Amino acid sequence: MKDQLSEAYNLLIDKLEGWFNIIVTNIPNLILAILVLFAAYFVSKYVNKYVSKLMARRVEQNSITNMVGRISAVVVVLAGLFLALGILNLSKTLTSLLAGAGVAGLAIGLALQGTLSNTFAGIVLSFRKKIQIGHWVETNGFSGEVMDINLKDFTLKEADNNIVVIPNKKILENPLKNYTLTTKMRVFLECGVGYESDLEQVEQLTKETICNTFDQIEKPEDVEFYFTEYGSSSINYLCRFWIDAENALEKLRAKSTAIIEIKKAYDKADINIPFPIRTLQFDNKLSFEAQNLEKQFSNN
Known part of the structure; x- marks a missing residue:
């Protein structure tokens, strides 16, 4: 041993x-x-x-x-x-x-099927001319500026400065809206004026105000204006016009500016923008007659 x-x-x-x-x-x-x-x-x-x-x-x-x-x-x-x-x-x-x-x-x-699919999707996205870093896009329920495209994920920075990281596979498989590819965007503006208003004056004043506010609109006739319905307390209209913009934030700023200037113009012209009003009527004869009948029955 x-x-x-x-x-x-x-x-x-x-x-x-x-x-x-x-x-x-x-x-x-x-x-x-x-x-x-x-x-x-x-x-x-x-x-x-x-x-x-x-x-x-x-x-x-x-x-x-x-x-x-x-x-x-x-x-x-x-x-x-x-x-x-x-x-x-x-x-x-x-x-x-x-x-x-x-x-x-x-x-x-x-x-690693998921990881490899994201890797190949990242390579494909990198070579797509319609999706580049710096573009403002909307996809998978998120919108923002493209910050990075790598072999793993697709990074967006939203308007509120939040960072969104999306797998490349989802970007490749789902629709993507790229605002940067077009240099113009259309602004939709809806409003209503009182029934006592001069509708022709409202239309002309609105067109002139928008034309004077945005340099890219050469003449009032370039602004589309349509009355859409008789509302409960106002006559509503739809106004549409084009602006030079490459992302949704610029479009939102333009719409805000248009609302401010139109309100100023309406105030100067004494054009009312009414709010919903509920009228209570107390002179209902039926209610008084019903009360009188109840009194008669009670006296008898």
Whole structure:
């Protein structure tokens, strides 16, 4: 028993000595491999910036330049990893990794279907000219400025400064409204005036006010004006006009400005914008007759 224990102990010592000798022998290679990995990491950052600037000179889409820069950085990091493995004499391990990449890739692909779909969707979105960083878009119930398009998600900044992160797959599969693609937007304005108002005066005054408020409207005839209905307390109308705008916020500001100026013009012209009124009538003869009958019955 003692012989067996001593033999096992000697084998363990020999093994540890062998490992120690291998580590000591490969310390220079290990240090060099670590330096190569660090160098590849820092070089990838500069490659990302350089490639992005180079692409920006030839391609107008920021999403494409960012995508190509990130892919270039990943390639540099992978090259550094393979070089480090070669320095450590792990070429066989590298060959085994490449050989098993096919089987592992299939398993990983099945497990990460959602992630891979978002990655490919991000690549497709990056090369779409109708969706670029800085555009004002509306999709999936959110609207805002496109801040970033990467391999994972689609980032929007709404008008209230909130950041919305949407998976690329949903952007690609759902409708998207891009306000920036059109340099003009139509403003819809609904209002009502009192029944005593001169309707022709209302129409002309409204058109002139909007024309004088917005420089892009050359003449009052460019403003569309339609009376729509006899309301409960007013005659309602719909006014439509075009403005130079590329996002919903500019449209909202234009509508607010139009409401303010129209109210001022109506006040000067003594045109009433009525609010709903309920009239209570107390001279109902039927109620008085019913009360008189009740008194008669009670007296009898």
